[in-house]
Amino acid sequence: KLFTKIKSIAFLVTLFFCCTSLYSQSAMTNVESRNTTNLNGDWTVIIDPTGTGDWRQVWKEKKPEKKTDFYEYSFEGSPTMKVPGDFNSQMVEITYLEGIVWYKKEFTHTTKSNKRNFIHFGAVNYVADVYLNGEHIGSHEGGFTPFQFEITDKIKSGKNALVVKVNNKRLKNGLPSLGFDWFNYGGITRDVNLIETSKCYIEDYHIQLEKHSDNEVLGWVQLNGVSKSEKVKIKIPELNIEYETISNKNGLAEVKFSGEFELWSPQNPKLYSVIIKSKNDEVTDEIGFRTIEIKGKEVLLNNKPIFFKSVNIHEENPYKAAKAYSEEDALILLNWAKELGCNMVRLAHYPHSEHMVKLAEKMGLMVWSELPVYQHIEFSNPDVPQKMDLMMKEMIRRDRNRAAVVLWSLSNETYSFTENRDNALIELTKQCKLLDDTRLITHVINNQGYDNNTFNVWDTLYNHVDIIALNEYLGWYVPWQGKPSETKWKFVNDKPVFISEFGGESLYGSNYGPKDEAASWSEEYQEKIYQDQIEMFNNVPNLIGVCPWILVDYRSSGRMHPVYQKGYNRKGLISENGEKKKSWYIMKEYFQTENN
Ligand code: GCB
Known part of the structure; x- marks a missing residue:
């Protein structure tokens, strides 16, 4: 019964995110344990307080071709800013800016036919519009949660250009809305990573104790990209736990096993290395087990x-x-x-x-x-x-x-x-x-x-x-x-x-x-x-x-x-x-x- 509930929740969540795919996708969990290329560091920026970058199509980075051509912007020659970091504290002239800054980062890549690629943002405050090689790949609203875009079909071997339009203007229908008692730090405020996964990868999982139990784990693993059922293994070496389950056609695998856990608490913040393995993917997480009720x-x-x-x-x-x-x-x-x-x-x-x-x-x-x-x-x-x-x-x-x-x-x-x-x-x-x-x-x-x-x-x-x-x-x-x-x-x-x-x-x-x-x-x-x-x-x-x-x-x-x-x-x-x-x-x- 519980699994039916889990299944319907996972299905609804997947459906929801599919329907909103014009926007960002929900981010895969546990980026730390993935195969990543970190894109933190110096990014070139164009400060755009009046919002002219949109009609100038800054992301296309047009260059003059004829004698009479000119463009009133350029990433070349522009200053740089650190990512992650807020823009307000990095340039005194924009301390109180609540508006647009365009960011650009170049990176090189080698495409592989059996891999998928994602660009993952820890957070951007407040609205992000993301462009790869001159093409708009999606947007995200909300300043404090992660999001990603799949770029498998868009990333090239060789040099790639990533441009992000960041806008921290307050929105009446935003979260928060117009008034709040903290500083409205704008920018790419958390880590940016390029993630490479196998065709079918472990997207998300829930490995926690069942409510009211101090030894039964009840959860699930969600694979992305499955074509048929697959074996999924969960190992906790310290407890000699090796559990095996099988995903359904939608990539969802039920998890249910027990263990003699030393429970996590403020006095004893015990974490276990938990390895989650599918046919072509593996992630490791440090997980604690405790009950709260x-x-x-x-x-x-x-x-x-x-x-x-x-x-x-x-x-x-x-x-x-x-x-x-x-x-x-x-x-x-x-x-x-x-x-x-x-x-x-x-x-x-x-x-x-x-x-x-x-x-x-x-x-x-x-x-x-x-x-x-x-x-x-x-x-x-x-x-x-x-x-x-x-x-x-x-x-x-x-x-x-x-x-x-x-x-x-x-x-x-x-x-x-x-x-x-x-x-x-x-x-x-x-x-x-x-x-x-x-x-x-x-x-x-x-x-x-x-x-x-x-x-x-x-x-x-x-x-x-x-x-x-x-x-x-x-x-x-x-x-x-x-x-x-x-x-x-x-x-x-x-x-x-x-x-x-x-x-x-x-x-x-x-x-x-x-x-x-x-x-x-x-x-x-x-x-x-x-x-x-x-x-x-x-x-x-x-x-x-x-x-x-x-x-x-x-x-x-x-x-x-x-x-x-x-x-x-x-x-x-x-x-x-x-x-x-x-x-x-x-x-x-x-x-x-x-x-x-
Ligand atoms: C509150 C708010 C908090 C404010 C604080 C204050 O009630 O929840 O965000 O910053 O009062 O200092 O007025």
Whole structure:
């Protein structure tokens, strides 16, 4: 029965991606283990703030032939930029550009008749149009998820020219929409790889424990390019597991075996080398096994109640004031999270790079992964639900084998309480459960009622989630109405409760203001918010986790105070120079006292 369910899901997903093939294809998983030619490095760029490149057909790279010919652009002689990387931080003139940059990379290749070729992008913010050798091969929308194009019939032996038009202009019907409180870094922000596969290759797989079981693996392997059934093997050498299954004509193979796994947990982030082998392809992944489930008011990790000690993180390298993209960048941020005493990171407000998720997993940090369905989304636009659905599929597909990822967060602070919003997000939740019922699901809400020092926590979506996630800024945006310890709570239901954001701003070193005034931007005022919040946490029913906003001060163009903010959201526990504020120590001490 379960396999029938898996089959129908896989079929629907395949059908969906076939129907949208004019656009990008869903990316194959686990690029790291494939036969790749890395295209990172210096790319030539043409800055195109007025969008003239489209009618000039920049990708054709026309050259003058007659005496009277001239073209007002050229990649030759243009500057270069690093890929991966955002363009805003690489050229001071375009710091605030929200528009078009054309990128070009040349590479050489030798075609082989028995191979297929793909061009794979880790992420491009926000819309990418990709051209190979003068031909448009497709586009992709969404700044934080991977995508690929098959170029087997288009790639040549010898020199090839890849051109990408990147546009990070905000779209009303985009995800996120026009307004968001982080820096809109545009560019080819993650790795680019040319991937060579056999004619029939392992496209995707799901190798995780069955829900409620700590020793039964239930999953599937999806081959792409099959003409008939094929044997598929799964080996876990460390456990002497050698499992064999067979794919159907659509390339889908059921996986079901058991093993005596040492379970993955923050204390013991155990990963196993798992080898997946088909007739002509093989991939290796490092996979952890664990269970995560709700039992009444508690969340159980590997059958034991867990309290999530989390911290919010944006994908920014503070020392470079640039988009983070590498394992080194991830290490800076995650080392701080570990030092703070966290067992989880909330990767706000969009899927971060695969480096970040994989490193978190190795370091024993659970991951909260989120879609940028953020605040003012245009739910009345019929395109929006489709975009959300596609982005969710891309997010889940990339990380579904990561034991560290325990929770899919499908939206944050959506403001319009309309039927469109409810219907779209309830449907998204259903689809998410269908795709992956082994993890928890949430939506983050921030506009609870708060009167007479009493919270009234209610939202239609809370009836569809596994945990109630709420953001509250008592002491900052909202003044306290009484003693923090006497705050009262009414909840719409009895589910576990996660305080996913709280905090306030302070400038590191600004401690000259009176203790009780926010306007001093002092470390003391921020410290006081943290002390009060912690006092309040003791009385929050069903509390299973807290997550301060935010680990590090980060760039946000709407944060305009000329002395205290200077383009930064200052709610960090740490400044952008790595200095720890007083609030850091309060939070660290709190996490130390919560001992699980
Ligand atoms: C929030 C948002 C977060 C903002 C934060 C703030 O509620 O979820 O994205 O950056 O507040 O600093 O206002």
